[in-house]
Amino acid sequence: RADEALAGFDRALAMGAATAEIYGQRGNVLLRLGRDHEAVASYDRALSAKPDYAEALYNRGNALQRLGRFDDALASYDGVLAAAPRHPGALNNRGAALHCLGRFEDALASYETALAEKPDYVDALNNRANTLLRLRRFDEALVDYDRARALGAEAVDTLVNRGNALHGLGRHREALACYDSALAQRPDHAATLNNRGAALQELQRYDEALASYERAMQLEPGYAEAHYNDGACRLLLGDLDGGWKEFEWRWKTPAVADYNPPFARPRWQGDGDIGGKTLLLHPEFGFGDTLQFCRYAALAAERGARVVLQVQPALKSLLSGMPGVDVIARGEPLPDYDCHCPLLSLPMAFGTRLDTIPADVPYIEASAAMVRKWEARLGPRTAPRVGIVWSGNARQANDRNRSARLARLRPLLGIDARFVVLQTELRAEDRAVLSEHPEIAHFDGEIADFADTAGLVAAMDLVISVDTSVAHLAGAMGKPTWIMLAHVPDWRWLLGRDDCPWYPTARLFRQPSTGDWDSVARRVAREMTGFLQPANSAA
Template sequence: MRRDSERGNGTADIHAGIAGERAVMLNSAIQASLQRARDLHERGALAEAQQLYRGVLTMEPNNATAQLLLGLLCDQTGDPAEAEKLLARGLQFERRCAWAFAAHGMVLAKLARYEAALVPIDEALRLDPNHAPAHVGHGNALLGLERYAQAQAAYERALTIAPKYAEAWSNRGNALRALGRPADALISFDRALQTAPHGFAVHTNRGHALRDLGRHEDALRSYQLALVVRPRVAGILSQCGSMLLMLGRDAEALASYDEALEIEPDDLDVLYNSCVALDLLHRHDELLTRCEQVLSRAPEHAAAWFGKANALHGLRREAEAAVAYGHALVLDPDLHTALSNQGVALRMLERYAEALENYDNALARVGAHAQLLVSRAHTLQQLGRFDDALASYEAAVAVEPTDADGWALRGRALQQLLRFDEAVECFHRVQELEPAKAGAHQEEAYCQLTIGNFAVGWRKYEYRWADPDAARSHRHPNRTLWLGKEPLAGKTVLLHSEQGYGDTLQLCRYASLVEARGASVVLEVPAPLKELLSSLRGGYRLVAIGEPLPDFELQTPLLSLPLAFNTDLQSIPAQVPYLYANAARIHTWGERLRARAPSGRLRVGLGWSGNSRHANDLNRSIKLSALAPLYALGATFISLHQEVRERDTAALAQSGLIHFGAELENFADTAALIANLDLVISVDTSVVHLAGALGKPVWVLLPSVPDWRWMLSRDDSPWYPTARLFRQGKPGDWPDVIERVARALAQRIAQNSRE
């Protein structure tokens, strides 16, 4: 028995010894694993370190060191929720580590649990008052609680301890931004970058400060640097888009928003911001589609209704646009731009009284408001109430004396009242208020040219390229511009169209002057004009826009040629004809006319409306029915329109006019038809320029304030010797113009009968 007892005690001792050895070995393995994990962690091999930490916790689930270090690693790899759990468990067993309490507080702050974050941070500071990360964590929690001044003080305490602590500098900048001190914040971010030049958050927040300061180019650069550190972050791409919009780089902004949407397609704010870019780019079909995408998710998004309305307006769907503007205003009654644009839609529908009533009601509700007063003035102009319009513009300027747009619109109203000197003064005022912008110089150019001050007018007209709409049609801007100074002998010069057909027909005459200086001329024109302009005398190479261009040294837009040749009233190259209809086409169109028109009667071509998208279309175009007083006269009337507006289709059917419509395939056909006529009568459209260039008698019906080329107070044109001008005596009085034309036409018919 004794031996058995001794044997039993010996076995127990052996087992105890083995267990002890195993415990020592396990502890040694744990310590080795922890040390290896720490080494990997410090070297940035985070995946391998994480695997080892988790291995330790498999062997010893309550190992505080492994829990705390793994929590720190999870925070570094972007998993703050898991980090918080691990740090909280580790701190149950290890209560002496200031860094662990500080790390727990920081993670809680990242999870927006700011009040809870203060508890471990206070413990960290109790354990070590000079622990800089704890002060940073304290600042982070205070920042989240919007206690910005206290947060700033906490960061500054951290910087007293650790002057090169990048996170403290960066977050101090965030606190200063929140306190409305972006310039001071920028200094703080720059200090952070001295220590951590590749900090994603620092570059991002520096961009925010620069944005606050209005330094959009610099802000964009900071956001782009952030994207270098961490590419394809949707929020930063969106910020880049916003800065690009502020810089007027709308297409680049759209590309940035589109890239952000590829990453986060459900981000409604970015989707709407892309709508803003599309609106500025006038890409109306895409704008409509995206606004409807926003509205499908957020039906009460007032700004999206506004964007949709702008798209419909751009697509000439004015009735729908007016309704959409109304939806925007129901959702946001203070969206005054929507009310203003709704008025534009109503004006396009010729519902002027409704537009005026809207503005008057709004002004009664909100009081004097510059934008509404300006829009009201626009409407009054359409009603022909120019004195009232001017009063409304002046009221707008009184509300916002430094509002450049108000002064510009006041200047335009003064033009309508033929008070050009005062209008020029308004445009000078705009130039003082906005010296970096060029629109007022262009407006002044129209005034100066209209009153015959060509020397100033041509020079000012070169500012047109600063206008965003004009800039979109600016071709070859990177090639050397010729404005009359450099010798041309032996050089090739590209002369190119830039605006409407009428401008090209009027100014292609300058090609001969360029050629006379010894240049080889390439003339780039819209495709519908190419065949006709082949009749222009000279050895030019003619190219349609879009076709390959030959090599050239210099280029000049056609509308810059009068400046290049210092054109004044005495030196306008006015010899006509300078364009010619094709003989075979003249014969063909003569046969068509003889088949449909009585012989022996005066043949009169009529034009009553131009491009509906022209900025001054409502003033220069008329309804076909307005010409009805001419029909009773003994002449044959021929429509010179290829297409007729819907509003005129019924009047055309009842008029008895000969209308060839789609048979007029291009300007060469129209020129041949005009060559078979005795007279052209038209409002200010390309037909007038075509008839004048062909040397055909043309009577031009003009509003009281015409386009600059028709000047003022004369019934002839220095540009077209065969033109006779019939001007409104007062704004909108087309009946008086038609009556005078009818009397003159009756005399012409009588003369034709005698001959």
């Protein structure tokens, strides 16, 4: 009977009972009614009369949080904690505000203080788990979700998020069970259906994955992440026509929004004449995407366009050698242009199908100066040279699946070859393995950008890499490239084939089961002996 309570407080105020407590209680009623702006105004009146009124500060923070005013909410919770430093609710909600502000480590500290004061605080456990999930600390998140459930948490969201943690750990069957249990209670929840589709995709149940994405899209036709996942799944299956269209929804997903700055000119989608016009091509995600799809710049130039290719700064020196293309670095002033196109939208603009992928290599070459530099740095050729990359950027979303550890590749290291590390990021456990193998060449701090990497690649007889930018670079240079792939790889590597239509000189070595790098390494080692025999003879 909140409306009646509100009317009573309003009568009391009209009669002159304008106390901090009346305004505070009135704010609580407005908060229950969802009238958050009015609730904040009522709390402000209460606090003007009694600045240290902890209950009003706390509930004001809750109202501000619901309004998305997280900085102001944080200030309110800090006001509570100034008077009551161990207030569990203020500490928990302060953590939630910090999470929404992207201050995840600070959020964890706030939750941990709340839980130290109240160890069975289910909301704080759930919130801490959500922050750990955001930080990709999946093991720790799972512990908190399980503890919250043991304490009686029955919220469907807890079950879904537990599934997300299991999915992040590669425990896809268990994740699927969580999603199915959640859907039994809330069958029309689009986000759960989308996550369920992702788990089914990792289990190679592709038709079911597509059906789950489809159901999510039926429930929420504008659900960008479901469209995007559907597109990536179709591309993986080789349905390029359907995949490119759905893949365009990436621009509406939160993860891609930062890569989609506004442009002053219209986007070219392949349907207009670009002869005599200046076409700006711009990058989206990682270096590998740019290296793979910059091949389309030449096709645009063949249509008569002046092509300006914007790239990440670390790629500018290397790609400036592409003929018929003006290359600028992201962050440099843009020239005048008539239209633009994101690099990953070019395959759709050109109507690319499996049998029309532009695969003439090399379309990237190392400069003669870089080749000379690295040939001199490597010294005389006494054995075949094999460039190796076993891991990529640790911050990449799929790094847990696509990267290995050097120790898992020990079967390769006994082959008669000179191994050269082509990656620039080395993790502590990999440095320990390298210290056991001083014969493996690695050049800490000497690789300045991709022009250097290309010079090294040019000096190799073979490049062996997981799914990283170096694999794309070597493939684009037409170098024999062996790519070691996760059980369910990124969409561009397709399924069920050892060749790659994007890179004719590449061979694909696929995990037979999730995480099985050992089988991959043994197979690569067997194949290397025969492949390198001619180079060994020459050396």
